[in-house]
Amino acid sequence: MSDPIFTLSFTNPFGLSGVSSYASPTFVDIDSDGDLDAFIGNVDGNTMFFRNTGTVNSPAFSAPSINSFGLSDVGYAASPTFVDIDGDGDLDAFVGEAYGNTLFFKNTGTAGAPIFSAAISNSFGLSDVGYAASPTFVDIDGDGDLDAFVGNGASNTLFFRNTGMVNNPLFAAPSTNPFGLTNVGFDYASPAFVDIDGDGDLDAFVGNGGYYGGSDMLFFKNTGTASTPILAVATTNPFGLSNLRNVGLNADPTFVDIDGDGDLDAFVGSGTDTVFFVNNGLSLVNTQANDILTGTPSNNDTVTYAAANSAITISLLITTQQNTIGAGLDTLTDVENLVGSAFNDNLTGNTLNNVLDGKAGNDTLRGWSGADTMIGGLGNDTFFVENLKDIVIEKPNEGTDTVSSNVTYTLPTNVENLTLTGTAIINGTGNTLNNIITGNNAANQLNGDAGNDTLNGGGGDDTLIGWSGADTMVGGLDNDTYFVENAGDVVTENLNQGTDTVSSRLTCTLPVNVENLILTGTSAVNGTGNNQNNIITGNNAANQLNGGAGNDTLSGSAGNDVLDGGTGTNTLTGGTGNDVFKFTTTGHIDTITDYNVANDTIQLENAVFTALTATGTLAAGQFRIGKQALDANDFIIYNNVTGALLYDANGSGAGAAVQIATIGVGLAMTNAEFVVI
Structure with missing residues (x-):
C-alpha cells in the first residue's frame, strides 16, 4: 500500500457540528447497521452522539444527542473510545476525563441496541494518569487481547499491557512512552494506532497541545512487527498533515474509512468547537467557471459539482477539456471520483475503481470497467454496471431506480429494476421489492426473488423464476421455461415464439401459446393443457393430468395418477403407481404406453359411451x-x-x-x- 496523501477537505463535515471546544471524535458502528456513527467528547464532559443516517460511502450525520444510551457527564474534557473489552460481542465505552481518570461504561444491551451501565472509574487495573486522559485500545503485542494506551496532559503516553484474557482483561501497571514513543510536548498527548502503511503492523499518531494555537501530529512508524513493535523516531505532520498546523490547541486524531473507498481518512478534533476532516486523497471543487482540475495519480481524488446550478455531464474517460453543460468547460486529470449536483446529472467513470455520487436528481451513473461504487441519492436513477464488483447504493424511498448490466447481477436493496444488456449469456436476480427484470437476447435466467415481479425474457432460451409473490412472466422469442411458485403468477407467450415450458409446484393450467408443463415438488397437484400439442409431466405424487385439446403426451411419473388425454390423439404413460386412464371423449385414438393389468384402471364416461348405463x-x-x-x-x-x-x-x-x-x-x-x- 502506498503512503497516504491527506488533504484538508472540510471542517465539521457530513453534519458534525455544535460540539463545543476540545472536540475528541471517535467513530464506531454503534447500531450495527453497517455504517460508522460518530461520538465526540467535549470540554463540558459530555459525549455527543451523531447517528449516521447515510451510507457506508456517503455519510450523513443527524443532529446530535447528548450522552446517549446511558453515557453520562464525566465532569470536564470527555475523550471517548469504544471497544468490546469483555468479548461479549458488543461495544463497551471508555471515556477519559480532565482529572486523569478513565471511566468504564459496560454495555448491558446488544450490539445493535446498546445500554450502558453506570460508570466505573479506572476499571481492570487502569489508573489515574495525572490529568487530561485520552484512552485508546489496540492489540499492540499480537496476543489476541486489547491493550490500553492513555495519553495525558504531561504530553506522555502511558501503556497498560493486558495480562488477562479477551473476555476478562487485567491491565498491568503502566509504563511511560514504550516501544519508542516519546514525550510529544506542549501539555497534551492523544494517541491513535492504525496500520497506515498497510504493512500489517500498527503505527502510532500522537496529537499534542500545540504551540500558540498550532497543534502537531507526531507519526511513529512501526519498524518492528505486529507482535513486537519498534516505533521509529517521530516525524511531525507527515503525509500532508502539515495543513492541520492551525487546528488550535489539542489535536485529537482518529482514523477511519469514512467514505468506503478502502483507505483510512483522518478526523482531528481541536481545542475549538471544530472537527477537521482530512480526506486520504485529493478533493477538488468545481467553481462554476472553466476549471482545470488535476489530482494525484491513483490516489482517490474527487471532484464535486455539489454547488452546480444545473445538471452536469462529465466523464473521467475524457482528460481534455469537456463541456459539462452545467458548470462550464472543465478539464479533469488524474481524478477518480465524482460528486454530482442536485439536478439530473450524467456521471461516467473510467478504468479505475471510481466512486460516483449522483446526489439528488434523476441521475445516470456509469462506472465503466473498474470496480466502482455508484450512489444514486434522491430521484429516479439509472446505474450502468459493467464489472461484477460494482456496488450500487440506494436508500429507501429515494425513487424508482434501474440497473442496466452487461454482467450477471443481483439487485441490491432499494433498487427496483434490472435490464440485462450485451450479447453474453448472463443472469439477473431481483430483491424483496416489486421488480421489473428484463433479459437481453441471449439465454438468461431471471429470478424475481420476493415481491410481485415482472420478468421479460426477450430473445433467447430464457428461464424465468418468479419465486414468491404474484409475478408476471413474459418469455418472448425462443424456447422459454417458467417456474411458477405462486397461484397469482401469470405467464404470457405470443404465438409462434418457440416451444415453451411451465415448471410448477402448484396446480396449473397451461396458458395459451405455451406447450409443455412439468409438475414439481412433492404435493399432489394437477396439470391441464390447452389447445396445443402439449407435453405434461407429473411429479411423484398423485396427479390428475388433462391434456385438453391437441395431440398431447401425458406422463404421470410415480404416484397414483389420473390421466385424461382430452380431445386429440394422445399418448398416455402412467409410470409407476396405480394409475387411472380416463376417457371422456371419442373421435380420436389415444395410446397407453405402459398399461399394467395388476395396477391400472381405465375409466369410461357414460355421458360419452352411452351404451354403458350402469356406473x-x-x-x-x-x-x-x-x-x-x-x-x-x-x-x-x-x-x-x-x-x-x-x-x-x-x-x-x-x-x-x-x-x-x-x-x-x-x-x-x-x-x-x-x-x-
Missing part, C-alpha cells in the same frame, strides 16, 4: 376379447393381437366399432380393468 365396474358380459362384438352387449372390445381397445355402441357388431385407444398386445384384460363413471 361402477364394467359388467362381465359387456367386455369381450377379440376382433369384434358377437352379441348384443359386447360394448368394450380388446383386440389382444393388435392392442386396440374399441367401443361398439350396439354391442352386436352390426355397426362398426370405434377404436378409442391402443393399450398393448397380449394383456390379460378382464372387465375388472374398466370402471364406468
Whole structure:
C-alpha cells in the first residue's frame, strides 16, 4: 500500500457540528447497521452522539444527542473510545476525563441496541494518569487481547499491557512512552494506532497541545512487527498533515474509512468547537467557471459539482477539456471520483475503481470497467454496471431506480429494476421489492426473488423464476421455461415464439401459446393443457393430468395418477403407481404406453359411451376379447393381437366399432380393468 496523501477537505463535515471546544471524535458502528456513527467528547464532559443516517460511502450525520444510551457527564474534557473489552460481542465505552481518570461504561444491551451501565472509574487495573486522559485500545503485542494506551496532559503516553484474557482483561501497571514513543510536548498527548502503511503492523499518531494555537501530529512508524513493535523516531505532520498546523490547541486524531473507498481518512478534533476532516486523497471543487482540475495519480481524488446550478455531464474517460453543460468547460486529470449536483446529472467513470455520487436528481451513473461504487441519492436513477464488483447504493424511498448490466447481477436493496444488456449469456436476480427484470437476447435466467415481479425474457432460451409473490412472466422469442411458485403468477407467450415450458409446484393450467408443463415438488397437484400439442409431466405424487385439446403426451411419473388425454390423439404413460386412464371423449385414438393389468384402471364416461348405463365396474358380459362384438352387449372390445381397445355402441357388431385407444398386445384384460363413471 502506498503512503497516504491527506488533504484538508472540510471542517465539521457530513453534519458534525455544535460540539463545543476540545472536540475528541471517535467513530464506531454503534447500531450495527453497517455504517460508522460518530461520538465526540467535549470540554463540558459530555459525549455527543451523531447517528449516521447515510451510507457506508456517503455519510450523513443527524443532529446530535447528548450522552446517549446511558453515557453520562464525566465532569470536564470527555475523550471517548469504544471497544468490546469483555468479548461479549458488543461495544463497551471508555471515556477519559480532565482529572486523569478513565471511566468504564459496560454495555448491558446488544450490539445493535446498546445500554450502558453506570460508570466505573479506572476499571481492570487502569489508573489515574495525572490529568487530561485520552484512552485508546489496540492489540499492540499480537496476543489476541486489547491493550490500553492513555495519553495525558504531561504530553506522555502511558501503556497498560493486558495480562488477562479477551473476555476478562487485567491491565498491568503502566509504563511511560514504550516501544519508542516519546514525550510529544506542549501539555497534551492523544494517541491513535492504525496500520497506515498497510504493512500489517500498527503505527502510532500522537496529537499534542500545540504551540500558540498550532497543534502537531507526531507519526511513529512501526519498524518492528505486529507482535513486537519498534516505533521509529517521530516525524511531525507527515503525509500532508502539515495543513492541520492551525487546528488550535489539542489535536485529537482518529482514523477511519469514512467514505468506503478502502483507505483510512483522518478526523482531528481541536481545542475549538471544530472537527477537521482530512480526506486520504485529493478533493477538488468545481467553481462554476472553466476549471482545470488535476489530482494525484491513483490516489482517490474527487471532484464535486455539489454547488452546480444545473445538471452536469462529465466523464473521467475524457482528460481534455469537456463541456459539462452545467458548470462550464472543465478539464479533469488524474481524478477518480465524482460528486454530482442536485439536478439530473450524467456521471461516467473510467478504468479505475471510481466512486460516483449522483446526489439528488434523476441521475445516470456509469462506472465503466473498474470496480466502482455508484450512489444514486434522491430521484429516479439509472446505474450502468459493467464489472461484477460494482456496488450500487440506494436508500429507501429515494425513487424508482434501474440497473442496466452487461454482467450477471443481483439487485441490491432499494433498487427496483434490472435490464440485462450485451450479447453474453448472463443472469439477473431481483430483491424483496416489486421488480421489473428484463433479459437481453441471449439465454438468461431471471429470478424475481420476493415481491410481485415482472420478468421479460426477450430473445433467447430464457428461464424465468418468479419465486414468491404474484409475478408476471413474459418469455418472448425462443424456447422459454417458467417456474411458477405462486397461484397469482401469470405467464404470457405470443404465438409462434418457440416451444415453451411451465415448471410448477402448484396446480396449473397451461396458458395459451405455451406447450409443455412439468409438475414439481412433492404435493399432489394437477396439470391441464390447452389447445396445443402439449407435453405434461407429473411429479411423484398423485396427479390428475388433462391434456385438453391437441395431440398431447401425458406422463404421470410415480404416484397414483389420473390421466385424461382430452380431445386429440394422445399418448398416455402412467409410470409407476396405480394409475387411472380416463376417457371422456371419442373421435380420436389415444395410446397407453405402459398399461399394467395388476395396477391400472381405465375409466369410461357414460355421458360419452352411452351404451354403458350402469356406473361402477364394467359388467362381465359387456367386455369381450377379440376382433369384434358377437352379441348384443359386447360394448368394450380388446383386440389382444393388435392392442386396440374399441367401443361398439350396439354391442352386436352390426355397426362398426370405434377404436378409442391402443393399450398393448397380449394383456390379460378382464372387465375388472374398466370402471364406468
